[in-house]
Amino acid sequence: MSVVEILLFMVSCILTHNFIFNRFLGCCPFLGVSSKVETSVSMGLAVTFVMTIASLFCWLIYHLLLVPLELTYMNTISFILVIAALVQFVEMFLKKSSPTLYSALGIYLPLITTNCAVLGVATLNMNNSYGLLQSVLNGTFSALGFLLAIVLMAGVRERLESSKIPACMKGFPITLVSAGLMAVAFMGFNGLV
Amino acid sequence: MTILYAGILLGALGLIFGGVLSFASKKFHVEVDERVAQVRECLGGANCGACGYAGCDAFAEAVVKGEAPINGCAPAGEKGVKAIGKIMGQEATAGERLVARVLCQGENGIAKERYQYDGYQSCATAAGLAGGPKDCRFACLGLGDCMDKCAFGAISMKDGIANIDPDKCTACGQCVKACPRSAIKLLPVSAKVIVRCRNSDVARVARTVCMDACIGCGRCKKECQYDAITVENGFARIDPDKCTRCGSCAAVCPCKCITIE
Numbered sequence: 001m002s003v004v005e006i007l008l009f010m011v012s013c014i015l016t017h018n019f020i021f022n023r024f025l026g027c028c029p030f031l032g033v034s035s036k037v038e039t040s041v042s043m044g045l046a047v048t049f050v051m052t053i054a055s056l057f058c059w060l061i062y063h064l065l066l067v068p069l070e071l072t073y074m075n076t077i078s079f080i081l082v083i084a085a086l087v088q089f090v091e092m093f094l095k096k097s098s099p100t101l102y103s104a105l106g107i108y109l110p111l112i113t114t115n116c117a118v119l120g121v122a123t124l125n126m127n128n129s130y131g132l133l134q135s136v137l138n139g140t141f142s143a144l145g146f147l148l149a150i151v152l153m154a155g156v157r158e159r160l161e162s163s164k165i166p167a168c169m170k171g172f173p174i175t176l177v178s179a180g181l182m183a184v185a186f187m188g189f190n191g192l193v
Numbered sequence: 194m195t196i197l198y199a200g201i202l203l204g205a206l207g208l209i210f211g212g213v214l215s216f217a218s219k220k221f222h223v224e225v226d227e228r229v230a231q232v233r234e235c236l237g238g239a240n241c242g243a244c245g246y247a248g249c250d251a252f253a254e255a256v257v258k259g260e261a262p263i264n265g266c267a268p269a270g271e272k273g274v275k276a277i278g279k280i281m282g283q284e285a286t287a288g289e290r291l292v293a294r295v296l297c298q299g300e301n302g303i304a305k306e307r308y309q310y311d312g313y314q315s316c317a318t319a320a321g322l323a324g325g326p327k328d329c330r331f332a333c334l335g336l337g338d339c340m341d342k343c344a345f346g347a348i349s350m351k352d353g354i355a356n357i358d359p360d361k362c363t364a365c366g367q368c369v370k371a372c373p374r375s376a377i378k379l380l381p382v383s384a385k386v387i388v389r390c391r392n393s394d395v396a397r398v399a400r401t402v403c404m405d406a407c408i409g410c411g412r413c414k415k416e417c418q419y420d421a422i423t424v425e426n427g428f429a430r431i432d433p434d435k436c437t438r439c440g441s442c443a444a445v446c447p448c449k450c451i452t453i454e
Contacts, residue, residue: 061206071199078206085210089217096221103247162314 001133009134012193013141019117020149021186026117030150031175033108035161040154044147046108048140050090051121054083055139058122059132079122087113117146149186153179228257228280235276237268239344243365256281267291268345268363291364291379293347293357297333298389298450301353304332304403320373328402331391333376339368359454384433385454386440393426407450413442 001009019025026047033043058079066072091109094102112118121142125135156178165174233253240248244265246255255261256277263283264274270290278284297304310319310326316338319326325334335353347361348368357368359382369377380387388407392399396408409427421435422442429451431442443451 065202065206069198069202070195071202074199074203077203081203081206081210085214088214092214092217092221095223103250164314 001137006137008193009137010141010144013138014145014148015186015189016192017142018145018149018186018189019120019142020146021183023120025120026115026146029111029115029117030146030153031172031179033111034150034153035157037151037154037158039108040150041147043108043111044143044150047112047115047117047146048143050083050087050109050112050115051118051139051143051146052136053090053139054086054118055121055125055135056132057082057086059125059130059135062122062126063132075123075126076119079119083118083122084113117142149182152182156182226257229253231280232256232277235269235273235280236266237273237345237363237365239268239363239365241268241344241363241365241367243267243367268365270363290382292359292362292382293364293366293368293377294380294387294389295333295355295357295377296387296389296391297331297354297374297376298405298452299327299329299332299354299403300351301335303405304329304353305401310336316371317373325374329392329399329406330394330402331374331376332403333372333374338371338373339377342367342371381433383438384431384436385438386431386436386443387452387454388429388431388450389452390428390448390450393428395427399427405448405450407448410447412445412447413451416441416445 017023020027020030029043029047034040061078061082062072062075066074066078087109091102094109121139124142125138130138157175160174160178169177229250230253233249236249236253238249242248244252244261244267246252246261249266252261252266256263256265263277263281266273266277269277305328307324307326307328310322312318312322314336316334316336319334319336324330325332327334333354335350335355337348337350337355339355340348340350344365344367345361345363347358347363349356349358355368355377357377364379366379369375369379376391390403390405390407392403392406394402394406396410399406399408407428409424409429411424411429413429414422414424418439418441419435419437421432421437423430423432429442431451438453440453443453
């Protein structure tokens with residue numbers, strides 16, 4: 001891939017095919033962990049980290065094990081296995097080698113095990129038959145898109161906290177409405193790449 | 194045959210990952226002092242940050258390492274401090290329990306309104322807008338910055354000022370930091386007689402901005418037999434060490450700004 005292609009791919013992953021607003025993957029942490037900007041940044045970074053290495057390992061498992069053995073229909077279950085084991089391993093590794101990073105990511109790392117965005121990116125890499133580099137880039141950039149979305153949402157929600165909202169719309173209703181409006185705004189990027 | 198392959202592959206993958214993980218859990222095992230968890234149990238547990246550490250976990254670790262004082266956690270209270278002392282094998286005494294008190298009685302209707310504030314619901318923002326929605330420079334603005342910070346649910350907003358429940362307050366001091374008007378002070382819990390005003394303006398001005406403002410007249414000082422009251426900068430202060438809680442000052446205060454809890 002040339003540099004221009006990579007840049008275009010980045011814009012496509014972050015803006016036009018945003019994981020939250022376009023593919024609707026990873027909506028659970030998007031709504032669950034977006035009440036404060038600080039925590040949402042941690043969550044976004046943890047997801048970025050895991051999605052990048054998950055893309056790498058899932059690509060390896062798929063192309064080096066499943067394809068030669070003609071067991072490609074086993075992709076979902078083996079991806080889940082890989083991701084769960086990987087997150088556990090990364091957690092232990094960080095706890096030992098970088099306690100600062102470990103305490104920053106904290107409870108978010110194990111939460112990501114069951115994040116559909118991670119499985120989604122592995123499946124997308126497979127369906128689009130991306131190469132190794134493109135898979136990893138797809139993982140990183142898509143996760144950056146997720147980071148952008150969740151931080152924007154946290155900013156909106158911090159403002160919502162302190163604004164006057166009709167009682168019936170307080171809490172989740174207004175959050176879902178705002179998320180919908182943000183998705184509409186992101187649709188404006190359609191056709192950009 | 195393929196179904197066998199599938200089973201074998203998945204089983205093998207599971208075994209490999211299981212093996213790697215169990216190896217990793219040994220290899221990357223982190224020694225944790227069990228006292229850290231025990232100390233952690235005794236703390237307030239709200240991650241309020243008043244001790245100066247990132248959270249209760251960080252404080253517990255610092256205590257065990259001997260970097261933090263045993264009685265550094267105000268929310269833990271006397272009981273908690275004693276328990277921590279037991280774990281650490283040290284004698285420790287907590288000072289007298291403090292309680293956060295709001296030094297303002299400027300409720301809606303008592304403190305004069307400068308303008309109708311209808312913006313972002315935050316004291317800090319309102320205080321920066323043309324001197325704040327209340328005429329008094331020292332008044333509690335009642336928009337709840339302290340309430341948002343309180344991890345113990347001790348603060349409520351009523352009639353435009355903050356109320357702190359002394360039973361729930363743990364003196365963590367987050368509200369004191371949050372208040373843009375410095376209208377909250379930590380006082381010993383036994384200091385029941387409190388001057389609820391900090392207005393240092395001259396009497397005429399103080400009186401026009403709030404009906405309950407201390408005008409610094411000094412009647413309380415004359416009344417006090419124990420020399421516990423001083424009038425400085427236009428408002429009265431009570432020295433909790435000298436005060437005997439007799440309450441005679443509150444009885445003579447013409448502005449009703451001395452209260453007895």
